[in-house]
Amino acid sequence: MYSRKAYGPSKDVLSYKAGTQTPTEIRDGYTEQQQLQYTKYLKQLRSEFQQRWCQPAQYNIEFSELERVKTLGTGAFGRVILLRHTKSNKLYAMKVLEKEKVIKMKQVDHTLYEKRILEAIRFPFTVSMEFSFKDNSYIYFIMPFVPGGEMFTHLRRMGKFEEPLAKFYASQVVLALEYMHFCNLVYRDLKPENILIDRNGYLKITDFGFCKILQGRTWTLCGTPEYLAPELILSKGYGFSVDWWSFGVLLYEMNAGYPPFYANEPMKTYEKIVAGKYRCPSSFNADLRDLVRNVLQVDISKRFGVMKNGAMDYKNHKWFRGIEWEAILNCRAPPPFVPKYRSPGDTGNFERYDEEPIAPASYCRYESEFMEF
Known part of the structure; x- marks a missing residue:
């Protein structure tokens, strides 16, 4: 086993209906008409995201009402507590960030972005902010508790995922990235450690510490080494393409x-990574090999998710045959695996x-740096 680190600077019920589609049409891919209807829905979600982004959150709960139970995880800046x-x-689940560590790692802007994004984002496969607080030394992000643990834990225990489970998870990640990119969010740290499994067997992408609103291109080097895209490593300036590359790495790791x-x-x-050289295990079938090849594509102009068809290149790929995208979006497809709870x-x-x-501390530390929190 190896270890890897990232480097760098209320549960809403969503119900979406695509209209009248036959089951055969859904199973065999995603039609242009379906995508047009779904795009209208994404526009609505984006508008709601923008409204929440512009309106400060109002909380009706006191920090003193929250009782600490147990530590769930630790990180570079603090820990996550039940x-x-x-x-x-x-x-x-409360993410505790120590102001001093955030300052030392030069992550103040990233942390402010994370807070505002968590307050504004709402999608079935992402976590969102319930409340936030700060005191003299710490910042507290409070989110729903996702009891199934990290995908990373289950992947290591199973060795690899059986193809139906990998396909089930991959379809949710495709929809989550499509939503984030539609809201002009580049995520930049997709990996099994940042994906939680909920009690219903579906995913929740967490840890938006490297996520930002993107206008044009950005140059910041951040993320986890094994998941970084070539254009990010080469400091060429990049956009949403880096998330699709990371999805290709995730797709490979889930199956291998x-x-x-x-x-x-x-x-x-x-x-x-820059050379784009890798080998697929013999267990990968032809459809999976083809999909991986089209995502782990060094030439951005040929990478799935970035071309003119966008996420449709995934929704209509042979490897995803059998996925009913509307059922996945509404969490109505039976999950192949449900964590013990x-x-x-x-x-x-x-x-x-x-x-x-x-x-x-007994006095307010770094008050000016964290004024906007």
Whole structure:
């Protein structure tokens, strides 16, 4: 097993109906008429995102009402903690960010972006912000508790995903990226560690620390080495294309159990990525090989998701045959795998961590830097 790190600077019910389509049409692909109707729906979601982006969130809960239960994970800037609301008994996941660490890592702008994006984003396969708070030393992002744990954990335990499960997860990621890009959001850190499995077996993409609203191109080097796109490594300036490349790496890793580009040193990993050289396992069928080849395409003009048909290149690819996209969007397709979840508050799908106290300073630290939070 290897380890990898990222480097860099309320559950809404969505129901979408595509209109009158026969089951055969849905299973065999996605028609232009379906996509036109879905684009209208995406425009509505984008408008709602923009409205929430411009309107400060109003909370009707006090921080003192939240009771700490257990640590769910740790990261470079803080940790994620399971909380219980003492009045409603509802469970939440709280991301705790230490101001001093955010300052030292020069991540203030990224953290502010993450807060505003989490407040505005609403899609079945992304997490969103329920509440946020700050005190003298910390910032707190409070989101719904997703009890199934990280995709990374399940992938390592299974070795690799069976094709129906990989296809089920991949279809949700395609829809999530299509939505984010439609809202002008570039995600920039897609990987199994940032994908949670909900109690219903469906996905929730989390950790928007590198996500930003994109107008044109950007040049920031950020993300996880094995998942970085060639154009990002080469500092050419990039757009939404980097997310589709990362999706190709994720697609490969879900089906193989390991990423296509890996070396003991990041620089050697980057060399492999820029060269675009990898080998598919013998277990990959012809349709999967073809899809991977079209996503892990160094030439951006030929990469799926970036060309004129956009996400339609995925929805109509042979490997996705059998996927009913409307059923996936509405979480009505039976999941091939549902994580074990014994009771509310069960953290069995998460690693165990030592508990550490959260002790705010007696005075407000870095007040001016975090004024907008």
